[in-house]
Amino acid sequence: MGESRFDRLFIGGEWVEPIDGGLRGSIDPATGEPWGEVAFGGKADIDRAVTAAREAFEGPWRKMPGWERAALLRKFADLYATKVEALAQIESRDNGRAIRESRGDIGLHAQYYHWFASLTDKLSGRTIPMDDSVHAFTSRLPAGVIGTITPWNVPLMAAAWKLGPALAAGCTVVLKPAEHTPASSLALGRIFEEAGFPPGVVNIVPGDGPVAGAHLVAHPGVDKIAFTGEGATAKTILKTGADTLKRFSFELGGKAPHIIFDDANIEQALNAATGSAWALCGQSCALGSRILVERSIYDRVVKEFRERASRVKVGMPLDPAIHMGPQAHQDQLDKTLSYIGIGRDEGADLVAGGSRIDNTDLQGGYFVEPTVFSNVVPNMRIAQEEIFGPVASIIPFEGEEEAVAIANGTPYGLAAGLWTNDVGRAHRVAAQIEAGIVWVNTYRYIRWSTPYGGFKTSGWGRENGLEALDSYLETRTTIVST
Numbered sequence: 001m002g003e004s005r006f007d008r009l010f011i012g013g014e015w016v017e018p019i020d021g022g023l024r025g026s027i028d029p030a031t032g033e034p035w036g037e038v039a040f041g042g043k044a045d046i047d048r049a050v051t052a053a054r055e056a057f058e059g060p061w062r063k064m065p066g067w068e069r070a071a072l073l074r075k076f077a078d079l080y081a082t083k084v085e086a087l088a089q090i091e092s093r094d095n096g097r098a099i100r101e102s103r104g105d106i107g108l109h110a111q112y113y114h115w116f117a118s119l120t121d122k123l124s125g126r127t128i129p130m131d132d133s134v135h136a137f138t139s140r141l142p143a144g145v146i147g148t149i150t151p152w153n154v155p156l157m158a159a160a161w162k163l164g165p166a167l168a169a170g171c172t173v174v175l176k177p178a179e180h181t182p183a184s185s186l187a188l189g190r191i192f193e194e195a196g197f198p199p200g201v202v203n204i205v206p207g208d209g210p211v212a213g214a215h216l217v218a219h220p221g222v223d224k225i226a227f228t229g230e231g232a233t234a235k236t237i238l239k240t241g242a243d244t245l246k247r248f249s250f251e252l253g254g255k256a257p258h259i260i261f262d263d264a265n266i267e268q269a270l271n272a273a274t275g276s277a278w279a280l281c282g283q284s285c286a287l288g289s290r291i292l293v294e295r296s297i298y299d300r301v302v303k304e305f306r307e308r309a310s311r312v313k314v315g316m317p318l319d320p321a322i323h324m325g326p327q328a329h330q331d332q333l334d335k336t337l338s339y340i341g342i343g344r345d346e347g348a349d350l351v352a353g354g355s356r357i358d359n360t361d362l363q364g365g366y367f368v369e370p371t372v373f374s375n376v377v378p379n380m381r382i383a384q385e386e387i388f389g390p391v392a393s394i395i396p397f398e399g400e401e402e403a404v405a406i407a408n409g410t411p412y413g414l415a416a417g418l419w420t421n422d423v424g425r426a427h428r429v430a431a432q433i434e435a436g437i438v439w440v441n442t443y444r445y446i447r448w449s450t451p452y453g454g455f456k457t458s459g460w461g462r463e464n465g466l467e468a469l470d471s472y473l474e475t476r477t478t479i480v481s482t
């Protein structure tokens, strides 16, 4: 996708200049320098995009038979699959993610679109028995125009998780990607264009959250906001959108526990726990940032974490040999370094990392060492708050009851990992975990068909699976007296 230009918005099937936005340099977090100019939309651009989405919804899209929508989505997915490398390069450039990770993640996205394409002609309702002379049935209808607001850590994955089910349900979309990483989302517009989607079904408008994002949320022409980001932003969004009583779904933060019992396959648990501590440079909602370790194996696990941290190759994101790139932007770098300071002040033991990497090769980039704290106490801030950096907190526990209490002892409830070879314990503990997804003897393994979302402050609703499709549909019950 070398031909991709990012200096236009994608609205109503056309590439247009912003009306009340402008061009902005997108910063390469590996150098701290701009690497491309991206169009940013303002309120008038959001208005245009919502109008285009509404016209497409009332016009061709919702009237199109499901199998025709499926054919378009499949064509899009097939084209997407041919552009994985180009998309991965753009995303790694924009958010600093190691190219090997971007390739792996983006390489799966076509399957998300295919899976939702396979559901477009199966949106059947049901009949409901009533009295003899009354016939009742339900119909499932698209929810309308969807405003999708996505974060900077996984822009294309967040888009796939929303656009797949929304388009399959017959909705139209205005996608507003995050300020720090808008380029890869604009590249999606070229693929929708090439696949032959009717104008206005998908519109893409990068913009500032408090301006373009807030305008989309408040807009009376938008029926639902599908948001991924921070809990604090979700609270603002709820207030901004309250007057319109539109629908909301929220995928928010996490502080996932990795619980390792002494009867587990320790090598496998370590591979998963260390891998997930530093994946995406720690910038993913489901990463196991709290490592809960049974006391009898605690010293061994801490020692392994320290050794493995020293083997993580940190470097330029487009180098296929590196494991970890920089933090995606300056604010996140500052936040991570500040939490490392907090961990030290709280009295946790820093056993690996702890500093910014600013040597000759990586000068100017937002690089941080993979960092490990041991002897972390569950109520410390580093064990309670989402850091979103490569910082693992290792916490000792004795027995199942204490493990569950620590695991559930944060306001979050997105994900958890559990390592044990005792099948009874696996079920017993998993059943007590307050999280939307619990992995047993595996971690971060998900598919398009598996619902994903948070308990407690980690979100509202579910993405992926049939639950995601439901969240883009309204149910109409028709009751006919014969």
Ligand code: NAD
Binding pocket: 149, 150, 151, 152, 153, 154, 176, 177, 178, 179, 207, 208, 209, 210, 211, 212, 213, 214, 217, 228, 229, 230, 231, 233, 234, 236, 237, 240, 251, 252, 253, 254, 284, 285, 386, 388, 414, 453, 454, 458, 459
């Ligand atoms: P963020 O909340 O800062 O921004 C997310 C989006 O909201 C951006 O597009 C931003 O422009 C927009 N926004 C900001 N203010 C707004 C406003 N007032 N009105 C409307 N839109 C506004 O989040 P982030 O820093 O980009 O992403 C990191 C967060 O996302 C972390 O908390 C992470 O855990 C979470 N996340 C969750 C999941 C999940 O599936 N649960 C996945 C990825 C990321």
